[in-house]
Amino acid sequence: MPKTRLDDIDRKIIDALQIDGRMTAQQLADKVGLSASPCARRVRLMEDMGVITSYTAVIDQDLVDLPISVFASIKLERQRENELERFSAAITRWPEVVDCYLMTGQRDYLLRIVVRDLHAYERFLKEKLTRLEGVASIESSFALTQIKRSNRLPLEA
Incomplete structure (x- = not known):
């Protein structure tokens, strides 16, 4: 567009x-x-x-008992179009994944995953992410404190 x-x-x-x-x-x-x-x-x-795509409420993760944000870097075995599409299709079905970016550099994808606790993340890994065909490696980092969150784009008048 x-x-x-x-x-x-x-x-x-x-x-x-x-x-x-x-x-x-x-x-x-x-x-x-x-x-x-x-x-x-x-x-x-x-x-x-399509400039304005939707209207939504911003929810406090902690107050709805989803305090854990995990950033997972994903490397695929191959970066062919069909593997990228298969990964993207799976990710869009999983509500725990709230953000997903196709990246440049050492890793192929960066995900932000929101869960209730460490057990929920472990379950997500074992039952979903590690079962996805074509995933070569997963590196997880846990957010300690959220310093800033914004959906506001920096438009200049």
Whole structure:
């Protein structure tokens, strides 16, 4: 998909929605200096273009009893297209994997896995990740403290 040209008002709308996706159309319009109707039209257009993909709630992991974040670096036996696709398809089915990136460098994938405790991670490893055909190695690192988390992109106006 080609890059979308956003003007300053579009960027203000996106920035405001990244901070509070639940604000009303009128609140958003007031914040960006438009009337409600043209503001809503711009939001709809950005949704249609795929710039705005969804709206969601950010949940505190600890308060829902999922305090463990594990970062797993995965190396595949081969990096052929069908092996990459097979791995990606499996990962998308596993709810424990909340982030997955295809990487450059020594490892092929970096995953963030969220679980209740070490036993749950061990179960995930034994029952899912290590059974996936084509995985050559797995390196796990456990997050001690989350310093920053953001879904807000650094848009410049």
